[in-house]
Amino acid sequence: MKKVLVTGANGQLGRCLQVLSNISGDISFLFTDSNQLDIRDKEKLHNYFLENDKIDYVINCAAYTNVENAEKESKDSFLVNAEAVKNVAEVCQKYDTILLHISTDYVFDGNKNTPYTEEDIPNPINEYGKSKLLGEQYIQEIQEKYFIIRTSWLYSQFGKNFYQTIVKKSKTDKKLTITTAEIGTPTNANDLAKFLIEIIKNDNKNYGLYHFSNLGSATWFDFAEEILKILGKRNEISLEKTDNYPTFAERPKYSVLSKKKITGTFNSVILNWKISLKELAN
Numbered sequence: 604m605k606k607v608l609v610t611g612a613n614g615q616l617g618r619c620l621q622v623l624s625n626i627s628g629d630i631s632f633l634f635t636d637s638n639q640l641d642i643r644d645k646e647k648l649h650n651y652f653l654e655n656d657k658i659d660y661v662i663n664c665a666a667y668t669n670v671e672n673a674e675k676e677s678k679d680s681f682l683v684n685a686e687a688v689k690n691v692a693e694v695c696q697k698y699d700t701i702l703l704h705i706s707t708d709y710v711f712d713g714n715k716n717t718p719y720t721e722e723d724i725p726n727p728i729n730e731y732g733k734s735k736l737l738g739e740q741y742i743q744e745i746q747e748k749y750f751i752i753r754t755s756w757l758y759s760q761f762g763k764n765f766y767q768t769i770v771k772k773s774k775t776d777k778k779l780t781i782t783t784a785e786i787g788t789p790t791n792a793n794d795l796a797k798f799l800i801e802i803i804k805n806d807n808k809n810y811g812l813y814h815f816s817n818l819g820s821a822t823w824f825d826f827a828e829e830i831l832k833i834l835g836k837r838n839e840i841s842l843e844k845t846d847n848y849p850t851f852a853e854r855p856k857y858s859v860l861s862k863k864k865i866t867g868t869f870n871s872v873i874l875n876w877k878i879s880l881k882e883l884a885n
Contacts, residue, residue, distance in 0.1 A: 605803060608633045608651075608658050610642055610691070611665030615762040616705065619796035620662065627800055633658070637665065643682055645690040652698050660803055662703045663691055666735075670709070673731040674852045680734040688738035692745040701748045701810075703799055708755035708787060708816070710736045713855025720861045721753075721812045729852040739812070750802060751812045752795070755860055756826070759792035760883060765823065769830045778841040781824040787858045788816040789826045791879040798871050809868050814860035817876035829877055833884040 611617050612634035624632045633655060640651055642665050652658055666684055667673060673680035688704065695702045709732035710725040727733045742749050758766035766789075772779060798815055801807075821829070824844050831837040862873055874882075 604629050604631050605659045606631045606633065606655070606657060607660040607662060607803060608635065608655070609662045609664060610635055610640060611663065612636055614664050614666070614668075615757060615759040615764060616792045616796060617664040618761040619759055619792045620664070620799070622793075623796050623800055627804070630800070630803060642687040642691050645694070648690055648694045649697075652694055652700075658698065658700050660701045660703060661691060661695055662705075662799055663688065664705055666705065667731070670729060670731045670852045670854070671850060673734065674729060677730040677734070680730055681737065684731070684734035685737035685741060689741040689745065692742045692749070695749075696746045699748070701750070702742065702746060703750045703752065703802065704738070704742055705795075706739050706751055706753045707732065707735045708753060708858035708860055709855060710739070710753065711855055711858055713785075713857045716857055718859045718861035719814070721814060721864050728855065731852065732855075743812075748808075748810055750810060752799070753812070753814050753860060754790050754795055755787045755816045755858055756789045757792045757795070758789060758883075761792075765789070765826060766830060766880070766883075769827050770834065773831060773834055773836045773840060776840065778843065779827060780843045780845050781822075781827045782846065783822040783824045783844045784846050785854055785856055785858070786820055786822055787855075788818070788820055788860065789876045789880065790816040791874075791876075791883055793883065794874060794879055798869075801869070801871060807869065813865045813868070814862060815865055815873075816860045816862070817879050818862065818873055819875045819877065820859045821876060826876075829880055830884070833881055
């Protein structure tokens with residue numbers, strides 16, 4: 604029986620993992636939120652590992668994800684996304700625990716117009732991206748057994764995300780204005796959760812950095828339009844495009860991730876974003 608600690612378990616990815624934990628067979632999960640296990644406190648992390656005997660894997664879903672607030676609260680962002688990740692990496696290295704860490708497409712500047720590979724040099728343009736990149740670097744410096752998984756535009760049936768926002772607005776609003784200024788890939792957090800569990804179940808030892816998102820690309824407008832189509836409300840709501848959507852934090856204009864490395868290494872089936880969205884909505 605493999606023992607897996609999930610940090611940040613009340614976020615949307617953590618909650619997707621909780622749903623899947625019921626059908627994961629020979630895996631014993633320990634789900635913790637920041638109140639139960641604050642990864643910013645290294646001593647508490649050490650004690651948790653001692654109290655829970657041998658932890659085989661950590662899935663680190665804990666993160667500061669508010670991109671806008673990170674510009675104003677960069678200290679908090681770096682504390683959670685970098686310094687706390689350093690704590691996790693050091694404790695995992697000490698106890699010979701494999702770390703699965705979730706990172707982001709926002710480590711890139713968005714100046715490419717073809718999908719970003721794992722070999723592309725990161726160049727984050729906002730504080731959130733910078734803090735996540737530093738977390739990656741700490742893991743790579745400290746640990747031997749790790750999977751860093753960069754993903755993009757996560758949504759699910761849980762928490763606050765773009766999908767939930769559009770579903771909610773579709774019940775009250777008659778007009779929506781959505782930006783076309785960014786191109787990326789909406790990613791169903793349930794698909795990412797399944798992939799993480801596959802790594803563990805298969806005892807995969809191909810450690811390293813990988814990109815995982817659903818297939819295809821879209822603007823936020825495309826994403827919103829597809830949600831409304833699936834809900835049967837596309838003709839009821841006036842959906843307008845804008846390329847001028849002011850935000851405090853600068854965002855990469857293009858952040859599609861290449862899946863060539865991950866599909867070449869694992870036997871996972873990755874769905875197109877439209878198919879996966881339909882599965883969730885139905």
